[in-house]
Amino acid sequence: MDELAKQHNHQRCIDDAMTQARELCQRRQIKFTAIREQVLACVWAKHQPIGAYAILEELAKDSTRRPAPPTVYRALDFLLDNGLVHRIASLNAFIGCKDPSHHHQGHFLICRHCRNAMELDTDIINSAINTAATQHGFAVETPCVEVVGCCANCQELNRNA
Amino acid sequence: MDELAKQHNHQRCIDDAMTQARELCQRRQIKFTAIREQVLACVWAKHQPIGAYAILEELAKDSTRRPAPPTVYRALDFLLDNGLVHRIASLNAFIGCKDPSHHHQGHFLICRHCRNAMELDTDIINSAINTAATQHGFAVETPCVEVVGCCANCQELNRNA
């Protein structure tokens, strides 16, 4: 069964992520301010990548006053710099990183139906990229892999439909 | 020596691309109109991905009247649909496809210094992606691989600098 299927206790995903973030910021002596925490919570609300302006809408709901775009983008920049979120270029959207303590550029499987994105934790793809790049004398810095397709859960649902 | 190095005769890249496009459109009974041809020529002017608005500027130079954004985007949509160009999501830019007759999603090595993008023609990366995806029951549709780094030529130049 896929980790994103119905049974999964998402509150635990959220709690884990927020706890990891707090601890990571403490270790690194950087500030996990209220805004940064709110933005990270928005990002972790779902396993679907969320856009900056959608985050802005969420923040507007939670407090009486609506923050301006730079507020959200600055928080996102902080979270990106510290590896707490990844940016999905092909969607102009952001998603929480499941392993922020270890610096890396995530690879994502993005379901076209349910919009969930899953971060891969395999080295297979990086190896293949390095092999191909090396053949051309190219020095890899930041590989960006965003695979659109259909997740296991949605394939199952479509079979039953 | 890298194919993008100084020796390479780029006029030939352009001529080949335009000829291929004309023939492909003829075979498929689709229209290679003047605008589409101009846009494709802009895209092929360099090996660097070019943005839609930069294309628009180029078109404005060549004729007295400046086209509106939809003109360029429609031509790009046509070229994308027919595999004549690829979109580089991480740059919001477009680049000519070097093998439009064979339907595929390109993988790109993008140099951070000279901005040239090279399309890979290897299956290694696709295999790795499929392997990783299959482990999660994910059905791959369109893999997007955009690797930023430093090309062979620029590494050479930096060594000498």
Place this chain on the structure above:
DNA sequence: GGTGCAAATGCAATATTATAACATTTTATT
């Protein structure tokens, strides 16, 4: 040659994503 249709283009407005520039507030340090 005209008629009608579909595809392509022109055009104006607007949506979406992201950043620049500068003011103000907060926090930590001396």
Place this chain on the structure above:
DNA sequence: AATAAAATGTTATAATATTGCATTTGCACC
């Protein structure tokens, strides 16, 4: 308290992309 640095607020604007509708063009049909 004085100072400096970091973070946030605020306004405006840049950059990318799309919607909706009018007009033109190319082409099949009569």
